[in-house]
Amino acid sequence: MSGPSGWTNGFIAVDWGTTNRRAYRVGADGRAGDELEDAKGILSVPSGGFPAAVAEIRARLGDLPLLMAGMIGSNRGWKEAPYVPAPAGLDDLAKGLVRVGDREVIVPGVSYAEDDRADVMRGEEVQLVGAVAEGLADPNELVCHPGTHNKWVLLRRGMIHSFRTVMTGELFSLLKEHSILSDLLGGKVDTGDAFCAGVRKSLNQEALTADLFAVRARVLLGKMKKEDAASFASGVLIGADVHIGLDTPTMAQITVIGRPELTRLYAAAIKVAERDAIEVDGERCFVAGAKEIAKRIE
Amino acid sequence: MSGPSGWTNGFIAVDWGTTNRRAYRVGADGRAGDELEDAKGILSVPSGGFPAAVAEIRARLGDLPLLMAGMIGSNRGWKEAPYVPAPAGLDDLAKGLVRVGDREVIVPGVSYAEDDRADVMRGEEVQLVGAVAEGLADPNELVCHPGTHNKWVLLRRGMIHSFRTVMTGELFSLLKEHSILSDLLGGKVDTGDAFCAGVRKSLNQEALTADLFAVRARVLLGKMKKEDAASFASGVLIGADVHIGLDTPTMAQITVIGRPELTRLYAAAIKVAERDAIEVDGERCFVAGAKEIAKRIE
Numbered sequence: 041m042s043g044p045s046g047w048t049n050g051f052i053a054v055d056w057g058t059t060n061r062r063a064y065r066v067g068a069d070g071r072a073g074d075e076l077e078d079a080k081g082i083l084s085v086p087s088g089g090f091p092a093a094v095a096e097i098r099a100r101l102g103d104l105p106l107l108m109a110g111m112i113g114s115n116r117g118w119k120e121a122p123y124v125p126a127p128a129g130l131d132d133l134a135k136g137l138v139r140v141g142d143r144e145v146i147v148p149g150v151s152y153a154e155d156d157r158a159d160v161m162r163g164e165e166v167q168l169v170g171a172v173a174e175g176l177a178d179p180n181e182l183v184c185h186p187g188t189h190n191k192w193v194l195l196r197r198g199m200i201h202s203f204r205t206v207m208t209g210e211l212f213s214l215l216k217e218h219s220i221l222s223d224l225l226g227g228k229v230d231t232g233d234a235f236c237a238g239v240r241k242s243l244n245q246e247a248l249t250a251d252l253f254a255v256r257a258r259v260l261l262g263k264m265k266k267e268d269a270a271s272f273a274s275g276v277l278i279g280a281d282v283h284i285g286l287d288t289p290t291m292a293q294i295t296v297i298g299r300p301e302l303t304r305l306y307a308a309a310i311k312v313a314e315r316d317a318i319e320v321d322g323e324r325c326f327v328a329g330a331k332e333i334a335k336r337i338e
Numbered sequence: 339m340s341g342p343s344g345w346t347n348g349f350i351a352v353d354w355g356t357t358n359r360r361a362y363r364v365g366a367d368g369r370a371g372d373e374l375e376d377a378k379g380i381l382s383v384p385s386g387g388f389p390a391a392v393a394e395i396r397a398r399l400g401d402l403p404l405l406m407a408g409m410i411g412s413n414r415g416w417k418e419a420p421y422v423p424a425p426a427g428l429d430d431l432a433k434g435l436v437r438v439g440d441r442e443v444i445v446p447g448v449s450y451a452e453d454d455r456a457d458v459m460r461g462e463e464v465q466l467v468g469a470v471a472e473g474l475a476d477p478n479e480l481v482c483h484p485g486t487h488n489k490w491v492l493l494r495r496g497m498i499h500s501f502r503t504v505m506t507g508e509l510f511s512l513l514k515e516h517s518i519l520s521d522l523l524g525g526k527v528d529t530g531d532a533f534c535a536g537v538r539k540s541l542n543q544e545a546l547t548a549d550l551f552a553v554r555a556r557v558l559l560g561k562m563k564k565e566d567a568a569s570f571a572s573g574v575l576i577g578a579d580v581h582i583g584l585d586t587p588t589m590a591q592i593t594v595i596g597r598p599e600l601t602r603l604y605a606a607a608i609k610v611a612e613r614d615a616i617e618v619d620g621e622r623c624f625v626a627g628a629k630e631i632a633k634r635i636e
Contacts, residue, residue, distance in 0.1 A: 063469060067405055075430075094352040122471055123558075123559075126572055135586045151555070151558075151559055153559055153561065155492075157552065157553075157560045158540075158552055158553075158555040158556040158558075158559045159552060159555045160555045160558055160559065160563075187553060189518075189551060204548050205548060205549065205551040205552070205555070206545075206547045206548045207517075207518070207547050207550055208547055210517060210518060211509075211547060213510070214512045214513070214516055214517060216510055218514070218515070219505075219512060220505070220508060231546075241454075244543050246545075247504075248547065248578070249504045249505050249506055249546065249575070249578055249579060249582070249583075250502050250503060250504045250505075250582050252505055253457075253487060253503040253504065253505040254455065254456055254457060254503070256458075257449075257456040257457045257458045257503070258456040258457075259452055260421075260449075260458055261456045261458070263451065263456045264456075277547070280546070281547060282545055284545045284548050287545075294534075311623070
C-alpha cells in the first residue's frame with residue numbers, strides 16, 4: 041500500500057550502483073539502523089531478477105518500503121527514472137520519483153546541458169540534497185564528490201545548479217588493471233610527497249596523457265622509486281581533476297563528499313591547490329537525503 | 339659469422355614490439371624484398387623461445403643476419419639493450435648495438451631526462467634516423483610518431499634531441515575495451531566533423547578526463563549521435579595529444595611518421611591546430627634506418 045503512512049513507519053534507503061549496493065534501514069524516528077552492503081550491483085542482477093534482489097534486502101533489513109537511487113534507475117536498471125534537468129533540488133527529485141510497485145520508488149538522476157556541455161548523475165543527487173538538509177554543506181557552494189566518476193557540483197540555494205563529471209577513478213582502475221603501467225600501480229596510494237608532486241604537475245600544466253606515460257619512464261630511468269609510482273600517478277590524475285573542478289567558480293572552500301578513503305585524497309589535492317577542503321561522509325548524506333525525499337512521498 | 343661481409347650480403351630488419359612483429363628482407367642491393375607481419379610480439383614468446391622465434395623468421399625470409407629494434411631490447415625481450423641518452427643520432431645507435439649471437443644485433447632504445455622530465459623510446463629511433471637519411475624528414479624538425487604511445491620528437495642536426503611520449507593510443511584502446519564508454523567506441527573513427535569538434539575541444543581547453551565522460555552524457559541526452567561517439571572521443575584524445583606536442587617549439591610544419599591509418603588522424607588534428615602536417619610511411623623509414631645502422635656494423 042502506498043500513502044504517507046507507509047513511509048512514516050520507516051523505510052529502507054538503497055544506493056544501488058553498477059557494481060555494488062548499500063541499503064540502510066531508517067526507523068520511524070528517522071534514525072538509521074541496520075545496513076547491508078554487497079557486490080550485487082545492477083549488472084549482477086539477471087533479467088527479471090529485481091523482485092528477488094529486493095526481497096533479499098527486505099529479508100535482511102525488514103519488510104519496509106524501499107527508496108532506491110543510483111544506476112537502478114538507468115536504462116540498465118529495474119525501471120528507468122528519467123533525468124530531472126538541473127537546476128534541481130529536493131522538491132524536483134521528489135516530483136520525479138518513479139514508482140515500481142506500491143512500496144518501491146526510484147529517485148531520478150539529474151542531467152545538465154548547456155551549449156557545449158552535457159552531463160548526468162545518478163545517486164549523488166541524494167547525497168547532495170542530504171548534505172544541505174543536514175547542514176553539512178552550504179546551500180551555495182562547490183562540492184566535490186569523488187567516486188568511480190568524480191562530480192564537481194555547484195550548489196545554489198540548496199539546489200544542484202550545474203555539475204561536471206571527471207572519470208578519474210575509472211581511469212586509474214583501467215590503468216592499474218590493463219595498461220603498460222599495471223605492474224607499477226599496485227601499491228598503496230597515500231598523500232605523501234609523491235602524491236603531492238603528481239598533483240602539482242597537473243595543476244601547473246596539464247599534460248595528463250604524457251605525465252602518465254612518464255611514470256614508467258621515471259621508474260625505468262631511476263628517477264622515481266617503484267613504490268612511489270601509484271601515489272604519483274594518482275596525484276597526476278587527481279591533480280588534473282582538481283584543475284578542472286577549480287576552473288569553474290572561485291570558491292575558497294570546497295566540501296568533499298564521499299567515501300573517506302577517496303575524500304582524503306581529494307582533500308589533500310585541493311589543499312595543494314591552496315584551497316580549503318572539508319571532508320563529509322557520503323553515507324550519512326545519503327541517508328539524510330533519502331529521509332528528506334521520503335517525507336515528500338504522498 | 340660477424341663482419342661487414344655478413345651484412346653487406348643483405349639482412350633482415352625486424353621491428354619487434356610488445357604485441358606484434360614486422361620483418362623486412364633487405365637485399366645486397368639495399369632494396370627491401372619480402373616481408374612478414376604477425377602477432378608474435380615479445381609477450382607471446384615463451385621463456386627461452388627467441389632462438390625458435392628467430393628461426394621462424396629466417397625460414398620465411400632467408401638465412402640472413404638480423405637487425406632487431408623495439409621492445410625486443412627491453413628487459414622483457416631477448417636481451418636488454420640499454421638506452422642511449424638523447425641527443426642521439428645514427429652513430430650513437432650503431433655504437434650502442436647489442437649483439438645476441440654472431441648474426442643477431444639489437445638496436446638500443448633512446449632515453450631522455452631533463453629536470454622534471456623523463457622519457458624512453460624503443461623502435462621509433464630507427465624510423466626517425468631513417469626518415470632523415472632518406473630525406474623524408476628535415477634534420478631540424480618536430481616529428482609526431484603516433485602508435486600505441488605517440489612520440490613528439492624534436493630533431494636537431496638529424497639527431498633525436500628531445501622527445502615526449504603521450505599514451506593516447508593505449509588510452510583509446512582501454513576505453514574502448516574496458517570502460518563505461520565501451521559500447522560507444524566500437525564505431526569507425528573518421529576525420530569528419532565529430533572528430534574535428536573533439537580536437538577543437540581539447541585544443542581550446544584541455545579537460546580530457548571530463549570531456550571523455552561527457553561523450554556518454556552527450557549521447558544519453560541526445561546531443562550527439564551514437565555513431566559519432568568514437569570519432570569525437572578519438573578527436574578529444576588526439577586533440578589533447580597535439581596540444582601537448584605543439585606546446586614545445588613553434589614549428590610551422592610537422593612530419594607525421596607511422597602507419598597510414600594513424601598518421602591520417604594526427605595530420606587532420608594538426609591541421610585543426612592550424613599547422614601543416616606531412617604524412618610519411620613508417621615502414622619505409624624503418625627499413626631506411628635499419629640499412630643505415632647495418633652499414634655501420636663492423
